[in-house]
Amino acid sequence: MASVTGLEGIIAAETELSLVDGEKGYLVYRGYEAKKLALNKSFEEVAYLLWHGELPTEEILVNFRAQWSAHRSLSEILKAAINLLPLECDMMSVLRTAISFLGTESVKEAAWPPQYESVLAYTALVPTIIAYKYRQSLGLQPIEPNPELDHVANYLYMLTGTVPQPVHVKVLTAYFVLAMEHGMNASTFSGRVVLSTQSDIASALCASIGAMKGPLHGGAPSEVLHMLDEIGNKDRAETWLIEQLESGNRLMGFGHRIYKTSDPRAEALRQIMTELASEDPWFDLAIHVEKLAVDLLAVYKPGRKLYVNVEFYAAAVMRAIALPKSLFTPSFTASRMVGWTAHLLEQASCNRIFRPQSVYIGEMPADLQQP
Incomplete structure (x- = not known):
């Protein structure tokens, strides 16, 4: 049996949650582009779609938002646990620890199968955990x-204390x-593998957070931000890009392992930023740099077939809202919680433990050698 490095x-699994078609440039959530x-x-409407399979009516949405809001506040015992972590602790480690702690608080609940109430609670809490520790660190x-x-x-309000x-x-909602969801990526797969053992939802989410923490998965936008900072303004863009290409350097934010055409996520962010370019100079710069870079x-x-990817415009979004680099991956995580938990609910509904094979390439004992 031939091995496939990285399972590429x-x-x-089969899923009803999303389709990622890299050749045609499609990203579909439950039948919707x-x-x-x-x-x-809104974010809440799409979360409801992924969790329940349909968009909410206005009446359902009002009730859903009220439920969401009710789960946002940190308990005093969770605050005390977070307070024990060093101020310099990276935010992904804070999230992993906080979610693990929440799992110990929920010991009275059945570990299997995951409950919808827990899915909503964990997702609603993550932004509060991030904002709480971020402000504490400052x-x-x-x-x-x-x-x-x-x-x-x-x-945004909890991070800054100001209504945004x-x-x-x-643009951040977009x-x-x-x-929030992108198929069987490393973090989603990690969570589904753990849950497939009939482990609890907190353990599965800790696995997903651990995978997201790795720079090959959750850290790309910060490199794009560095590039945009280096360029600085539209007048300097073409010269800078040509210098990088002639030096054999990679342009960050272009090309994608899956998408062989334009990334549909980048297309949506570009459209919004084009509408709002007059209101934020970083949006205007990003649009200008993308056009030049694709042509070059x-x-x-x-x-x-190197086209812009979502990390390029994500960097412009993060720069415009003045989000520090240390919060890029945690903010990505706050969004992806919806996709992870939707996958965990789906895994539980048709569970079979993951058990892939490996190919042994080491030495054999002498007495087991074939003649």
């Missing part, structure tokens, strides 16, 4: 959740919707 191309959802729906008083704000606006600008809420890549790397 191997089908590990993700980029259209990002342009027209020596600032934590901000309690604002029940009048939606998921994304409340996250609508333009920033709109990014969060586009980042076609010349310098013909036939490579």
